[in-house]
Amino acid sequence: MTTVITLRSDADAKAVQAALQGLGVWAKPLRAADGRTTALGLDRCSRRVAPAELRALSGVEAVLGADSPHPRLDAAAGRAVRVGEGADAVLVGGGASAVLAAGPCAAEDEEQVHAAARMAAEAGARLLRGGAWKPRTSPYSFSGHGGPALRWLREAADAHGLHLVTEVLAERDVDGVAEAAEVLQIGSRNMQNFALLHAAGRTGRPVLLKRGRAATLDEWRLAAEHLLDAGAGGVILCERGVRGPDPETRNLLDLAAVALLVHVDGLPVLVDPSHAVGRRDLVAPLARAALAAGASGLLVEAHPDATRARSDGPQALSPSELRRIGAMTTAEVTP
Ligand code: PEP
Ligand code: MN
Secondary structure, X not given: OOOEEEEOOOOOHXXXXXXXXXXXXXXXXXXXXXXXXXXXXXXOOOOOOOHHHHHOOOOEEEEEOOOOOOHHHHHOOOOOEEEOOHHHOEEEOOOOOOEEEEEOOEOOOHHHHHHHHHHHHHXXXXXXXXXXXXXXXXXXXXXXXXXXXXXXXXXXXXXXXXXXXXXXXOHHHHHHHHHHOOEEEEOXXXXXXXXXHHHHHHOOOOEEEEOOOOOOHHHHHHHHHHHHHHOOOOEEEEXXXXXXXXXXXXXXXXHHHHHHHHHHOOOOEEXXXXXXXXXXXXXHHHHHHHHHOOOOEEEEEEOOOHHHOOOOHHHOEOHHHHHHHHHHHXXXXXX
C-alpha cells in the first residue's frame, strides 16, 4: 500500500518535500483539481520512517496507508537483539559489530562438540551453533542424538565462553531447548510452522528465524511477527539461500533481501553462507559479500574433522578456514 501524506491548507508542499528528503524519504506531489498540491505520495524505494515521525513534520495533516501487518517487527527496527545476560551479552544488529556463530551441522559426539566449540572460540565466534535434532530429507539419514547432544552443546559452549544457538524441531522440545540455549533456531523447513513459532515465542528467548526455502520477504516478516506476538525476546532473521534455478551452488543466496531487511527495515539479519552454497571453497567469498551487503553477522558450519562429518561435510570449514571467516567479522566493513 502506498503511503500518502495529506497537507494542512497553509502548508508549503515544497518545504515538506524537502524535510522528507532530509529523512531519506522521496515523495511526489499529488494535486487537487485546482492544481494545488494537497498531498504527497511516498516512494516505496526510500527509507522507511515511522508514521509518528512523518506526522511530526510541520505542515503534515495526516499520514494515510501506513498501517503495517507486522507492527511488532516494525517496532524492533533499529534495535539490537540481546543474546545472553550481563557483561557477556552479545548484541546482534542495531548497528552493533558483526557477530560470528559457528559450529558443526550436527552434534555428533561429546568430543566433536568440544573440539568444534574450541575452534569457534579461537576463530572469534561469540555463539556456538550445532543441531541436536536435525531435519533430514531422507528418513534414513542421521537425525541427531537429541537430548544428550543438547547437554554436550551447553557444556561445550560454557567451557569456551560461548552462547548457544540450536534448532528446535518439535513443540515438545521447546522448553528443554530454551533451558539449554540462549537462542532458539527455527529452521528453514519450519518457518511457517505456526504452532512451533508460538511455542518458541512463548519461552521469551530470542529466536533465530531461518528463511523458508521459497518464502517471500513478507511471509518471513510475518513469521517473525508470530514469534514476537507470542513473546519472543527478539527475532534474528537468517538468510540461508532460497531454491534457485540451478542446484550446482545448492541454494541462491539472496543478498538483495539482506540489504533490504537491514538497510530499509532496520532488522538484524545473519547470513548463513554454508547452507546457501553447500561447498566450503565458496563460503568465504559469500561471507565477504554478505558483510558488504550489511549483514549483522554470519552463521557458518565448521567441523574439527570434516571428512568424518555425518551431515553437510562438503560445506564444513576447517579450523584455519574458520579463523579467516572470524577475521572478516572483526575487520571494519563499511556497508
Ligand atoms: C541448520 O542450520 O543446521 C539447518 C538445518 O539449516 P536450514 O534450516 O537453513 O536448512
Ligand atoms: Mn547443516
